[in-house]
Amino acid sequence: MQQIEMLKSKIHRVKVTDANLDYVGSITIDEDLMDAAGLIEFEKVQVVNNNNGERLETYVIKGERGTGVICLNGAAARKVQKGDILIIVSYIQIDLASVRTFKPVIIFPDEHNKISG
Numbered sequence: 001m002q003q004i005e006m007l008k009s010k011i012h013r014v015k016v017t018d019a020n021l022d023y024v025g026s027i028t029i030d031e032d033l034m035d036a037a038g039l040i041e042f043e044k045v046q047v048v049n050n051n052n053g054e055r056l057e058t059y060v061i062k063g064e065r066g067t068g069v070i071c072l073n074g075a076a077a078r079k080v081q082k083g084d085i086l087i088i089v090s091y092i093q094i095d096l097a098s099v100r101t102f103k104p105v106i107i108f109p110d111e112h113n114k115i116s117g
Contacts, residue, residue: 001095008092009037009105013050014070014113016084023073027058029088031065036107036115043090047076051084068113 011033018028027047029039039045042059049055058076063069070088072080080086094102110116 001097003093003095004099005091005093006099006102007104008090009039010090010107011037011039011086011088012106012108013085013087014109015068015111016072016080016082016086017067017069017113018071018082019077019080020071020073021075021077023077025058025074025076026061027076027088028061028063028069028071028073030063030067030069030113032115033068033070033107033109033113034060034062036105037088037090038105039088039090046089046091047072047079048087048089049080049084050087051081052079054079068109070113 041062047056
């Protein structure tokens with residue numbers, strides 16, 4: 001069966017709250033944002049920095065629920081500054097027969113990295 005890689009979910013325009021060079025690696029994301037975007041701990045994501053154009057791939061670890069935390073860890077910490085605006089994207093492999101009915105999840109957090117409504 002033929003498959004295609006396409007957008008699974010996107011967290012559009014979240015603010016970096018911290019960068020921790022001494023951590024082993026990954027991106028820490030508030031668990032509320034993870035749930036809203038359908039992200040799973042240790043899932044691979046692409047991170048796009050709107051401030052400097054950097055793009056990187058890493059994996060997600062759970063951040064404390066309700067804190068709005070977005071923290072780049074390890075080497076990725078060198079690619080961001082606190083306050084930078086990011087887009088966090090995940091992808092899915094899906095068979096061509098399901099493409100027309102699949103709908104990605106896109107969330108738009110507020111300026112405090114909270115889900116409105």
